[in-house]
Amino acid sequence: MTEKNRKKLIIDTDCGSDDAMAIAMALNDPAFEILFFTVVSGNVEAVQAAENTLLTIERAGTYEPPVYLGARNMLLKELAFAYDTHGMDGMGDLGLKPERLRPAEGNGVLRMLEALRESEAGEIDIVTLGPLTNLALAIRLDPDAVKKAGRVVVMGGAGFGGGNVTAAAEFNIWQDGEAAKIVLEAGLENLMLVGWDACLGESMLTPDDIRRIRTGSSLGKFVIEINRVLMGLNRERFGEDCLDMADPAAMAAALYPDCIKECGKYWCEADVSPGSGYGNVLIDRYGFSGKEPNVWICSALRPDRYKEYIFRTLGV
Ligand code: RIB
Ligand code: CA
Numbered sequence: 001m002t003e004k005n006r007k008k009l010i011i012d013t014d015c016g017s018d019d020a021m022a023i024a025m026a027l028n029d030p031a032f033e034i035l036f037f038t039v040v041s042g043n044v045e046a047v048q049a050a051e052n053t054l055l056t057i058e059r060a061g062t063y064e065p066p067v068y069l070g071a072r073n074m075l076l077k078e079l080a081f082a083y084d085t086h087g088m089d090g091m092g093d094l095g096l097k098p099e100r101l102r103p104a105e106g107n108g109v110l111r112m113l114e115a116l117r118e119s120e121a122g123e124i125d126i127v128t129l130g131p132l133t134n135l136a137l138a139i140r141l142d143p144d145a146v147k148k149a150g151r152v153v154v155m156g157g158a159g160f161g162g163g164n165v166t167a168a169a170e171f172n173i174w175q176d177g178e179a180a181k182i183v184l185e186a187g188l189e190n191l192m193l194v195g196w197d198a199c200l201g202e203s204m205l206t207p208d209d210i211r212r213i214r215t216g217s218s219l220g221k222f223v224i225e226i227n228r229v230l231m232g233l234n235r236e237r238f239g240e241d242c243l244d245m246a247d248p249a250a251m252a253a254a255l256y257p258d259c260i261k262e263c264g265k266y267w268c269e270a271d272v273s274p275g276s277g278y279g280n281v282l283i284d285r286y287g288f289s290g291k292e293p294n295v296w297i298c299s300a301l302r303p304d305r306y307k308e309y310i311f312r313t314l315g316v
Contacts, residue, residue, distance in 0.1 A: 006030070006031060006032055006033040007031060007032050007033070007125060007150075008032075008033050008035055008119070008123055008124045008125070009026065009032045009033065009034045009035065009124070009125050009126075009127060010034070010035055010036060010037075010038065010112055010115065010124055010125075010126045010127075011023065011026060011034055011037050011038075011126075011127050011128075011129065012037070012038045012039075012040060012070070012108075012112075012126065012127070012128040012129065012130065012134050012135060013037060013038075013039060013040070013049065013053060013128075013129040013130055013247075014039070014040050014041060014042025014043045014044070014046075014049050014129065014130025014131060014172075014175075015039065015043070015044075015049040015050070015052035015053040015056065015090060015091075015129075015130075016042070016043030016044060016049070016052070016082060016085070016086035016090040016091070017086045017087070017090065017091055017092055017223075017226040017227040017229070017230060018086075018227065018230070018243075018245050018246055018247040018248060019043070019049075019052070019053075019056075019129045019130070019247045020052060020053075020055075020056040020091065020222075020223055020226055021223040021227070021245055021247065021248045021310075021314075022129055022155075022245075022247035022248045022250065022251035023037075023053065023056045023057070023060070023129075023251075024056055024059070024060045024219055024222075024223055024313070024314060025248060025251050025252070025255070025309070025310060025313035025314065026127070026251055026255060026313075027056075027057065027060040027062045027063065028060065028062055028219075028313040028314065028315065029255050029256075029313055031255070032255055034063075034065040035065060035115055035124065036065045036066040036067070036068060036104070036108075036111060036115075037053050037065060037066070037067045037068065037108075038068050038069075038070045038108030038109065038111065038112055038134050039053060039067060039068065039069050039070055039103075039108060040070045040071050040108075040130045040131055040133050040134045041071065041072055041073060041074070041079055041081075041130075041131070041133075042081075042082070042130035042131045042171075042172065042175050043081065043082045043085070043086050043090045043130070044081055044082075044083075044086070044088075044089065044090035045072065045079075045081070046069055046070065046071065046072045047069065047072075048089060048090055049090065049130070050067050050069055050103045051097065051098055052089070052090050052091050053067045054067055054098035054101040054102065054103070055091065055096055055097060055098040057098075057101060058098050058099060058100060058101055059218075059219060059222045060219060061219070064101060066104035066111075067101070067103050067104060068103065068104050068106055068107065068108035068111045069103055069107065069108055070107065070108030070109050070112075070133070070134040070137075071109070071133040071134050071137060073133075074131060074133055074175060074176040074178075074179065075133060075136060075137075075176055075178045075179050075182075076176075076178050077175070077176055077177065077178065079175070080175065082171060084229075084233070085229065085230055085233060086227075086229055086230065087228075087229040091226040092225060092226040092227060092228045092229050093229065094225060094226060094228075096226070108134055109134050109137045109138050109141065110141075112126075112134065112135075112138050113138050113141060113142050113145050113146075116138075116142075116145040116146060116148050116149060117142070117145045117148070119148055120148075121148050122148070122149075122150040123148075123150065124148075124149055124150060125149065125150045125151045125152070125153070125254065126149050126150075126151075126152045126153070127153045127154075127250065127251060127254045127255075128152070128153070128154045128155065128156070128172075129155050129172075129247040129250065129251075130155075130172055130175075131172050131173075131175040131176040131179060131180075132154065132156065132172070132173075132176060132179040132180050132182070132183045133176045133179045135152070135179070135183050136176070136178070136179035136180075136182040136183055137179075139182055139183065139186045140182065143186060143187075146186065146188070147186075147187070147188065147189070149188070149190075150190060151190040151192065151254065152183075152188050152190060152191045152192070153192045153194065153250060153253060153254035154172075154183070154191070154192065154193045154194065154250070155172060155194050155246050155247050155249070155250035155251075156170060156172040156173045156180065156193050156194075156195070156281070157170050157172075157173055157193045157195045157196070157268075157281035157283075157297070158170045158195055158196050158197060158280070158281065159193075159194075159195020159196060159197035159198060159283075159297060159298075159299040160195070160197055160283065160285070160297075160299050161195065161196060161197030161200065161299075163196075163279070163280070164196050165279070166276060166278075166279065167276065168271070168276060168277050168278075168279065168280035169278065169279030169280050170195065170196045170246075170279070170281075173270060173279045173280075173281055174278065174279030175279075177270050177271065177272040177278055177279045178270075178272055180270035180279075180281070181269070181270040181272050184268055184269060184270050184281070184294065184295060185269070185294070187294070190296070191294070191295050191296065192253070192254075192263070192295070192296035192297075192298055193268070193281065193295055193296070193297055193298070194246075194249055194250035194253045194254075194298045195281075195297065195298070195299055196244070196246050197299050197300070198246075198249045198250075198253065198298055198299055198300055198301050199244050199245050199246045199248070199249035199301075200244055201300075201303075202303040203249060203300070203301050203303045203306055203307075204242050204243065204244055205242060205243040205244075205245055205307070205310075206240075206242055207240055207241045207242065209243075209307060209310075210224055210231075210241055210242070210243060212311065212316055213310070213311070213314055213316050215316075216311070216314065216315065216316020217314055217315040217316050219314055219315060220314045220315070220316045223314065224243075227243055227245075230243060230244075231243060245310075248310055249301060249306065252301060252306050252309045252310065253298050253301065255309075256305070256306075256309045258302075258305055259301050259302050259305035259306040259309055260298055260300075260301060260302070261300040261301055261302045262298070262299045262300035263296055263297065263298040263299070264296070264297060264299075265293040265294075265295065265296050265297075266283050266284050266285055266287075266293050266294075266295060266297055267283075267284040267287070267289050267291040267292065267293050267294055267295075268281055268282060268283050268284065268294060268295040268297065269281070269282050270282075283297055
């Protein structure tokens, strides 16, 4: 893979412990060049998420794309951090900090628009791993520039399953439902949501998978250890050390589409009504609305290919 034909990528992240595994995977895929990261509040506050992203870049030890701070707050909704899932620092509260790297100067949303304006249509793919606030702001500022993006792959929505923060909603959408509504209705040609259901079932990392990753490389050890809070939660929920890795599933679907098992295009809309439905992504699976499908929904991966991709990019 020569430098010139690596696919260009922008990754938007609220870097918690599963984002970090996804970022480590992407930094080790030679078919892609991450131009930069944009950071958004979500799992933790954006400044902490930027620090977590920089730490992950240092631990990956490959190349060091700039990390730009984006939205510190959601468009309308009050922030509710995911400390119980990822720890107070988002990275398992191990006290780890970047030793050398610092955030880049400038705002991530404006940097994203600048790169897209300068790009050829389809030249840059975008992968989002957190709330859609940055992407929504970019759309509000310059929709034509955002439409120049190639694929836009979002970790978001519960797919055809249940929510993970309320009965109906998955965390990234629920954290900023209004931003998700803007993104879903922006008319993006190649928008894909990889739902939380895609990382469950046979795609859940088992104790054996976790052991292989933890013992297979120093990067593998890092990305498992920082997920210790989620592992503890799952021990209670499922009775064993297993990991539902939502962001790695979205990253695998984006960077290694051969691992996608189920994906279809449907009319979708984000529910921003007050009450128990807030943050739900309504998927019109059978076309009742009569509206033109606007979003690809990836609801299942091929566990073998998905896990092999994780193992390969983490070097285990
Ligand atoms: O629902 C899972 C998503 O919410 C993941 O992106 C996780 O990092 C959190 O942001
Ligand atoms: Ca995330």
